[in-house]
Amino acid sequence: MKYLEWEVNVPEAIRQDSVWRVEAYRLALFLADIAWHDASKLMKVPFSQRVAGQLYDSVGSVGANISEGYSRGTGRDRARFYEYALGSARECRHWYHQSRHALGDEILQHRLGILTQIIRLLLRMVPDQRQTILREEIVMYTTSNIPDAPLPIIEGEETNSTNTHVSRFTFPERSDLAQIESTIESGVVSRRGETVLVSGEGCWMVDSEGNRYLDLTSSQGVAMLGYGHPALSAAIAEQAQRLHACPGFFNNDSRARFLEALIGVMPGHLRHAFIANSGAEAIDGCIKFARLTTERTGIVAAKGSFHGRTIGAVSLTWNPKYRKPFEPLLPGVSHVKYNDLAELDAAISDETAAVVLEIVQGEGGVNLGEAEFLQGAQALCRERGALLVIDEIQTGFGRTGKWFGFQHFGLEPDLIALAKGVGAGFPMGAIVYTDRVQEALFVGAHGSTFGGNPLASAAGLAAIRAYQDENLIERAEAAGQRLRARLEETLADCRVVREIRGPGLMIGIDLRTKVGPYLKSLMEEYRVLTLPAGTTVLRLLPPLIISDEEIEIGVAAIAAALGG
Ligand SMILES: Cc1ncc(COP(=O)(O)O)c(C=O)c1O
Numbered sequence: 001m002k003y004l005e006w007e008v009n010v011p012e013a014i015r016q017d018s019v020w021r022v023e024a025y026r027l028a029l030f031l032a033d034i035a036w037h038d039a040s041k042l043m044k045v046p047f048s049q050r051v052a053g054q055l056y057d058s059v060g061s062v063g064a065n066i067s068e069g070y071s072r073g074t075g076r077d078r079a080r081f082y083e084y085a086l087g088s089a090r091e092c093r094h095w096y097h098q099s100r101h102a103l104g105d106e107i108l109q110h111r112l113g114i115l116t117q118i119i120r121l122l123l124r125m126v127p128d129q130r131q132t133i134l135r136e137e138i139v140m141y142t143t144s145n146i147p148d149a150p151l152p153i154i155e156g157e158e159t160n161s162t163n164t165h166v167s168r169f170t171f172p173e174r175s176d177l178a179q180i181e182s183t184i185e186s187g188v189v190s191r192r193g194e195t196v197l198v199s200g201e202g203c204w205m206v207d208s209e210g211n212r213y214l215d216l217t218s219s220q221g222v223a224m225l226g227y228g229h230p231a232l233s234a235a236i237a238e239q240a241q242r243l244h245a246c247p248g249f250f251n252n253d254s255r256a257r258f259l260e261a262l263i264g265v266m267p268g269h270l271r272h273a274f275i276a277n278s279g280a281e282a283i284d285g286c287i288k289f290a291r292l293t294t295e296r297t298g299i300v301a302a303k304g305s306f307h308g309r310t311i312g313a314v315s316l317t318w319n320p321k322y323r324k325p326f327e328p329l330l331p332g333v334s335h336v337k338y339n340d341l342a343e344l345d346a347a348i349s350d351e352t353a354a355v356v357l358e359i360v361q362g363e364g365g366v367n368l369g370e371a372e373f374l375q376g377a378q379a380l381c382r383e384r385g386a387l388l389v390i391d392e393i394q395t396g397f398g399r400t401g402k403w404f405g406f407q408h409f410g411l412e413p414d415l416i417a418l419a420k421g422v423g424a425g426f427p428m429g430a431i432v433y434t435d436r437v438q439e440a441l442f443v444g445a446h447g448s449t450f451g452g453n454p455l456a457s458a459a460g461l462a463a464i465r466a467y468q469d470e471n472l473i474e475r476a477e478a479a480g481q482r483l484r485a486r487l488e489e490t491l492a493d494c495r496v497v498r499e500i501r502g503p504g505l506m507i508g509i510d511l512r513t514k515v516g517p518y519l520k521s522l523m524e525e526y527r528v529l530t531l532p533a534g535t536t537v538l539r540l541l542p543p544l545i546i547s548d549e550e551i552e553i554g555v556a557a558i559a560a561a562l563g564g
Helices: 019-042 049-071 075-098 105-125 128-142 174-184 230-242 253-264 279-294 311-316 320-326 341-347 371-384 405-409 435-440 454-469 472-490 516-524 548-562
Strands: 002-009 164-171 197-201 204-207 212-215 272-276 298-302 333-336 352-358 387-391 415-418 429-433 497-501 507-511 531-533 537-540
Touching (some): 019 075, 019 105, 075 105, 230 454, 253 454, 279 311, 279 352, 279 415, 311 320, 341 371, 352 371, 371 405, 454 472, 472 497, 472 507, 537 548
Parallel strands (some): 352 387, 387 415
Antiparallel strands (some): 204 212, 497 507, 507 537, 531 537
16 A cells, blocks of 8 residues: 655644634645645546646635735734635635546545635634625535534544644555556456556546546446446345355345346246356357257357357357367357348258347447348248347347347347346346246256355346336436437547447447557546447447436547547
8 A cells, every 4th residue: 555645734823823723724735735636636537637727726825815814914904815715715616516527526525525614714714794795605606505514534634733734545556456467367358558446436437546537338338337336335235244155056035036126127028047157158058058949059140249258159259369269169150241131041050059149249349230130030040940049248238228139129039148237247147038948958957156146146136126216228228319419429520430330328439440549548648448349449338327427528538539
C-alpha cells in the first residue's frame, strides 16, 4: 500500500483567534489539499478539464479570502473578505456537483460536507444583519440547507486538532500488482497496459490510482447491472455467510429458486435446465445433449462464430487462430457462411445432430443474423431431424433489448446456451432445453462439481429479479436506441466510420481501419473502456443500467477519439 500524507499547519497568529475562525481556516486549507488531488484526477477524465480548473480556482479563492480576512484587522473590512470566501465556497459546491460523475458520490458527499462546514463557520464571521441575507442567498444557490452536520471523513485521520491536520489516503501499489500478473499469469490473454482495476460503482471502474473509467464493456458483456449493485452484492454476501458450497446430489434452496426464476423468463417450450460455470462449458453441454437426443454426431456452425475455447467449443468457433493449433478437434463439424441459407441447406445432412448459431455474432464483428437465415435454419432442422442450438451467451438477458435474441425472430430453439448475463458477472453458465432433450438424458450423462453452486444460484436469482424489478430489458432497448441514435448523429461525418449496427445495447462501430489504437486511446486519454470485435469493429456492451448522461459522456469520448 502507498500512503499519501499531508499536514496543515495553522499559523500562530490565527491560532490565537476565535475557535471557529481557526476551524474555517484549517478546513479551507484541508479542502485545498484534497481539491488539488481531485482536480488532478478530473484532468484525466474527458471533458472534465474545465471543471478541474474552475474547481481549483474557487477552492483557492476560499482559502485566500479567509486568510486575507485575518490580516485585515477588524470590522467591516475583514467581513468583506469572509463574504468573498462565502461566495467562492458556494461556487466550489457548484463545481463539485459538476464533477459528480468523474469523482463519484462518496467523494462528492465528503467534499460537500467540508464546504457546508466552511459556509456555516463563515456565516458566523459576517455581521449579524448580513447573515440572514447571505444565508437565504446561499440556500437559493446551493438548493440545500446548511445543516450543522458533523464533518464526514472518509479515509482521513485527524490529529492534534488545534494546529495540525494530517490526511492519509491509501492506494494499492500499481506497478507491483501489474508485475505480479505479468510474471505469473499465463499471458494467453493480451493485457491492456499496466492499469490495475480495483473497484467499481455503477457503470464506472476505478484503478489503483483512483482514476475512474466509464465502462462500455460490462467486463466482456457480463456486468449487466454494473458494479456494486445493492441487491446482487447483498445476495452474494448473504449466501456466502450462510452456505457457500453444496454438492449437486443434494437439493439446495437457492438452486431451486434460481431454476424456477430462470425457467420463468423462458418461453413455455424450454422447461429444463443444466447449470454450468461458463459459456464454453454450456456449449460443450449442448453438443453432448444434442448427440444423445439425435444419436447423431455432426454439427454445423457458422463462419465468423465464437462459441468458446474448450476443446468442444473451440471446434465450433470459426477463427482459425483459435482452432488450428489444437487440431485434431471434434470430428464432424462444418462451417457455413453466416446468413447464407443455401450453404446451410447443403450442409445439413442426416448425420447432423445440431445447427449451432448466434443471433448476433459478437466476437466475430457484431454481425446481425437475418430473419430469413435464422428462421430458415429452424425449418431445415425440423425437416431433417437436427436440433437448433442458439448461443445466447452474449445476446441473452436483455443485451439486445429482449430477454433473448431469438425472440426477435419468433424462433423456438431446442437448446440455448447461456452465460455472461445469467449471473450479471458472477461466473456461471446454463443450458436450457426442451422435453425432448430431457427424455434423452440419463443419470451420469453430464455433471459439474461447481455447477448450480449456491453462491452462483443466489447471484443468478438476484440478477433475474433485478432485470425484472428494474424493467431493465425495456430499458436496454430504449437506452440502446438512444446510444445508437447519438452515435449516428455525432459520427455522421466521421471518415473513419463505415457503419454503426447492432440491436439494444450491443453496438458495433465498423471502422475503415484497425480498431486497436482507438481502444487504447479511449482508455488512456478519455478513460472510456470499449471492446474490439474482429479487427475493425469497436464494440460497445455497456451495463443495462447506463444513464442518458453516461451515454453522452461515452458518445462524446468516442467522437473525440475517432475524430468525429
Ligand atoms: C457468443 C459466445 N459464446 C461463447 C462464449 C464463451 O464464453 P466463456 O468465455 O464464458 O467460456 C462467448 C464469450 O465471449 C461468447 O461471446
